[in-house]
Amino acid sequence: MKDTNVVDVRNFMLAGHSGSGKTTLVDTLLFTLGVNDRQGSVANGSSMADYLDEEKKHKTTISAKSFTLTPSKLASGRKLQMTILDTPGFADFAGQAIQAARVAGAMVVVVDAHAGLQVGTLRSWALAEKMALPVAVLITGLDRENTSFEKALSAVQKAWGNACVPMVLPLANLSGVADILSANVPAEVADAAASARDKLMEIAAETEDELTEKFLKDGTLSEDEIARGARTAMAKRALMPIFAIAAPKGLGLTEFMEGVARWFPSPLDRPMKDVDGKAIDPSPNAPFVGFVWKTVNDPFVGPVAFVYVAGGTLNAELDVTNAAKGQKEHIVSLLNLAGKKSAVVDKATAGDIVALAKLKATALGEALCQTGTQVTFAPFVFPNPVAWSAVTAKTQGDDDKIGTALHRVAEEDPTIHVERNADTHEMVLAAMGDLHIAVAVERMHSRNHVEVTLSTPKVPYKETVTARGEGHYKHKKQTGGRGQYGEVYMFIEPKAPSEVEWFASKTVGGSIPGNFLPAIHKGFAMAMERGCVAGFPVVNVKAVVYDGSFHDVDSSEIAFKIAGSRAFRDGMSKARPVLLEPIMTVRISVPDHFMGDVSGDLSHKRGRIVSMETDEGMQVIVAEIPQSDIFHYCAELRSMTGGRASFEATFARYDVVPSNVAQKIIASAVHVKDSDEE
Template structure:
């Protein structure tokens, strides 16, 4: 925004547990920034932040959305606030990660009654992994049973007593807030004077520790100047040695301005430190540098079309200019640029470092693409997202909507980086992957609202495989005569389990021209066809070696078709003679839960035929690593959250295929045969 230098920009993300008051706090901040005429309410569905149909229906934040405005601090200086509201619900962690990666700091919201909750811990872990500067606001001090001191003690105990320091304190009557950085000593209430002095002394020490010269000055008993104190605190926040704690009551509008004043003074600006590129080198972020930014989200607006949200990291971006997509190696034409505040969209004449702006109708630019000035080749490291852990098999309710559903699912995956869509060629199902049942349900609701497509879903089928346990032989003679030219082809095959020494899965052992060379490829096609559907459940047959060792042909009646049929039938007989078994996919699972749930989780993993591989600790949580059959994991996400009251989480990745126990295999085979009979 014109008139405000990059040094005056504060780009931060609001994070915390669902229900901690993030959105209410944001609505008040936006009112102070002049972005809304009146303060909205989540309960009344008038919040400027939670405005989408899905968010209003569920009354939670679902999408990470940027907001901005100009704030005049107590010092009289103007600051540009760029605030990203993030969801606190576990299923939408991809949105949280995206905001953390493209913000300069985070403001963690902790409820004054409930204290630190699982969503707060999750957000904190995301920030710690990225060493993101952050502050904490204890919100809701006007509630019954609210206790600032208790919440502060819990924060200090968990995240560090010496670095979590209150800089906005509530008065003893709870009706006002004291900004320790701006309130003169003679205006501090007498009953808080000693507390305020002790905190200020500690802040001075933290500021001095950021610089050797300041430390020497501090030890010699000299006072730090106002600029030295302020600069030292900002550096301490940037290095996460100081995590300022603020007190406020968003619903009664107490302490919000004091919190914003402290953010203005303490949080870093985009030019305070260089940005790392994908190759590891750092680039300066000054206004005079060539433009560079990364696409952090791509959405399809019903009125504008595709909108690419770009976090500007350096330089200045203006409308009607040409930029270079360094990720794709292509040029893009920038038409208009928009500032987006909820539903409101306003034209932007220039965007600087720290800004998050929306660019309509880019042709070939999507999430994680780097845009930069023409002639530049800066590429930023792409944002990485966790693997999805929950899945639905989806299909249109109405026949004829196949094309529409394909496009709608593709759009959903482009807009939400933690959604994945795949076509399972073995089960012939379209699979929608996400971070949990709520995530998948909301995605389907979003598709219905936007694309007008109703989608049915069910638990996906498991992509079983079949293999053999011993060697076996098979033979088939295909002979058909129905007037005119007939069909003739005969194959003898041996099949055995494949081992590490086998480079090929096919051995041609024909001697003496029993089968002419020109028919061998047809036999191989027959083998491939036979391997695509095994005799147990019609699954792919894997890890076998097929040897074609004998056969016969007819000078006139033999053909490629005849040998393809003979090869397929001979192979099936060989597989049936080689004691075929069923294989199932095994997933590597990492479960993280508080101590008190260890027994329950170990028990449920055992009932799911899981094999516990190890246990340990990570970030204050117990970690269980196990191998579990995929078929047992489809409902685990909801089960885990139910057992742990939302405090547990897990990661999952495909590991390998293993033989299914005979009693389980028989049930699977019987179900497959029944389904086949019903289909006919």
């Protein structure tokens, strides 16, 4: 029976660099609050949070998950229901954090005191900023050697400013943590606590005129006033409370939970907004509105939708409709999750996340509403893929299964894209990094029993001409009975972009009867499928038949098709044919001190730098590079910059391959001789 009021609900995500201790915090809370009867550990595979096979194997979080925890009572007597969203720190799974950020009421940025601010920390921070999410910082790893809370604190304050105020101060030898607002702060941290309290009071005073006046008049605020002002400040991102824990010692957990209850916004403070920016009424009496922030294909249960309740009350009897599709959905049961464990609940209200199985029509990002209510949420915005791999079945018979398996994987992960390349006929898996691709392959294996081989995708080269070339072929065969005859004169030239039609006939005086023109058209088209440079498709040419001859008896469609095709090849070979390659525009964000390495590497790749600019402390290089260099660029760029640079790539255009490079491509292309004799 759920008996928490919405005002006591705190919903927040854990984000930060991989290995900073997010999942360890969740496991420690699960144990401390009695959900798990032992302390789970990511390192030894016993984590109750990182419980998926892939997560155990890679010892890292791969899938964002929610944990609903209700501490029976906090020391202060406050009531609290926490819904924690644990997200992966790896860049490859950044899509998961993007999904969680849509429904989180706040972000707890986890910072490992030993490592300091890392790439993943900064990425999380940027996400919170983009989503205007209230932020708290949690410093972990204080039990590790050579760490200091003060050092970590000053790094955080230096990077993110004075809105970052410590709410707790660890004591010497980690014997405990002191609450800065406590009446009897130990002497060793008394000065630091006083200065943090002053800062907090100032921030709180700035949130309301009434508090400002009171503060100016009396020079102080009561504990209640600080609490009121500071909560408003956190919701507005004017306060970023800092906590510290040493999970292996169970230190700081109680104070962290108190802090969550005290400072974090409830769904009433920060209701979810629809696509037009209109707030959803979060009260339990309002019409039910839910948002599908995540979906999975459970191997046993089938499709499961994770629904965040934005407002109203959901129960299994409620008449609900998928707002986007206008289709009614039947709710079997509501499951509250705590990682691996789940429990059926009778209702869910704002801030809750419930798993709903077997919904028929509802997909990621859609709204589920009480029938009669219509709400649309803004669509998710995910980064474009940065790593690509061609996928083939290890066993021939599995070719068909691959499509289904890939589709399944992509269905629950919107940052995975699958496409069959029409030019190279390859199945290409596009994702956020090599680990992402590897995990997708593992899932295909474990769920669909398909084993695949990965390879670098083929580049869809094309061919064209750069001059006018004359082509001629006379097809004449006399074999016993009826012969074959057809003669074609044509020319080929670059096609102007404004021209639509690539084929034309300028024959005069009946040199070729009109009824053979379609056959010549077919012959040209056939020759265009495999150009004369290296057998790639021919594009952007104009082919004109202007003369020829025929024979009353021996001329036939097939004869003119062959003559057309060979004349085309003849003409093309004389029209200075070239290879074309796809060029990508890449937008690379890179810290200053890696600029030299990154731009040097670009020129090594035949890259052309288009522009350079500064964007929020990062250098942004816009460059064009051949597609052949893009497939592994993600891994290269990460290793060049320790993961500090990122990029986005979009197709720009096809361009001529320089002749020295073309030689190599021609040499390695399987040169298919024309096989137009049928």
